[in-house]
Amino acid sequence: MAQVVRGVVARSKGAPVSLENVTIPDPGPGEAVVDIASCGVCHTDLHYREGGINDEFPFLLGHEAAGVVESVGDGVTEVAPGDFVILNWRAVCGRCRACRRGRPWYCFDTHNASQKMTLDDGTELTPALGIGAFADKTLVAAGQCTKVEATDPEAIGLLGCGVMAGLGAALNTGNVGRGDSVAVIGCGGVGIAAVAGARLAGAAKIIAIDLDEKKVRWAQQQGATHLIEAADTDVVEAVRALTDGFGADVVIDAVGTPATWKQAFYARDLAGTVVLVGVPTPDMTLEVPLIDVFARGGALKSSWYGDCLPSRDFPMLVDLYQQGRLDLDAFVSETIGIDDVEAAFERMRRGEVLRSVVAL
Structure with a gap:
């Protein structure tokens, strides 16, 4: 059954973001709903708000995230409900010419969820980098979920974009x-x-x-x-x-x-x-x-995204973090609430932080 959650939305170019009700459909074939634990505030989210990526407003912002899989659709075998995951924005297809040549980190046909999340009035949202994780929950392609050992989500969620790059x-x-x-x-x-x-x-x-x-x-x-x-x-x-x-x-x-x-x-x-x-x-x-x-x-x-293969790189880097050999905690300048994203953009513009992280 569809559910309504909070999400940070950019409605128009340059306008301040707003906290809105977002409707999340049940996952369809190849999809997963993820209960978000944390999401970093990345320059890419600000680029979306400023119209620097495309003009497919309104955007559901946020993409540098970790959380727990709540439910999956038909045919999903990569992850299961209860799995702790880092989200990635390059779900490898396994079929394109790069994948067939054994270079899946260059996959030329990465994909996102087929269904759309919407606002209260039915307006379809464009999720940032196909993720949209400034929200209590989000809908993604199951291939965008990489299972890792459960640990501090605020630190390891940053592997989802900038730190991995x-x-x-x-x-x-x-x-x-x-x-x-x-x-x-x-x-x-x-x-x-x-x-x-x-x-x-x-x-x-x-x-x-x-x-x-x-x-x-x-x-x-x-x-x-x-x-x-x-x-x-x-x-x-x-x-x-x-x-x-x-x-x-x-x-x-x-x-x-x-x-x-x-x-x-x-x-x-x-x-x-x-x-x-x-x-x-x-x-x-x-x-x-x-x-x-x-x-x-x-x-x-x-x-491109650090030429990473999430299934190969995320678990290895999480292991290094747990060993104390990779200090991901140092990248977390502050932990904020979901209603503080706009102010975090300004702190980021001024160069005051490495990463503000929304805790949910």
Whole structure:
């Protein structure tokens, strides 16, 4: 039977969000209803509110979440009621050309729930990243649920988006190895997670770069060995000075602008790797001399969700968290209620937090 829950909704571009009644249908074939325990406040949710993703308003915001499966529809075998899960926004299809080639982390046909959640008047909602987890409960495709060992949902729910993107940029896309030098440009939640990923991989030198002194200090807590405050520094020359004049083996751009990408490109060593994990806006363009691309060699990569495979990566990272080897708690700046999301957006804009987390 359909049920009504509270949810945070963005009704129109730029308007403050509102707490609304949301109707959740019973799960259909391949779907699951999840009782949400926590959901991080991510920049992507703000982009949805600002119309920066698409114009399919109204949006049910929230996507960086953990909770417990309440019910499942026909044909669901991946999870069962009572399972503790992290939600992900790339439910692997298992049939597309990437999946058939054994590269499911690149799945080209990821999917969401078929049914729609609605407002009281029947208006259909667009769930952020197919999840919509600023709500007591949400409806998702069962493949968006990854079962993990039950632990602190406020910390591990962050693996659902930003923290996984950063960790994966280092571990999966950048393929950071033992003894490597790594530079990370931009020390918000994603960038600091990339620092943590480089530390897990055994990098010998981890250089954290940001305009904000506070943020590079946060990165230091996650394993950065050197800090560059970029406001009045030539970033490329500073990275080279810290790497015997050569540049870093891997440079991760967690900002996603032409200026920061060029810094990453020229701050890497010959045959080094550039990883773009910060998300550019559609209007951004890039001009680089092609001879420099050829002459410097190496790899220029984009990292989609940290090139993660949730079924492989989430349980492993939760295990590292429980062992005390991955400090996910440090990413939780504050715990808030479901009615405080709008204020959390403002704190995020001002750079006061890594993550505000809604506890439900």
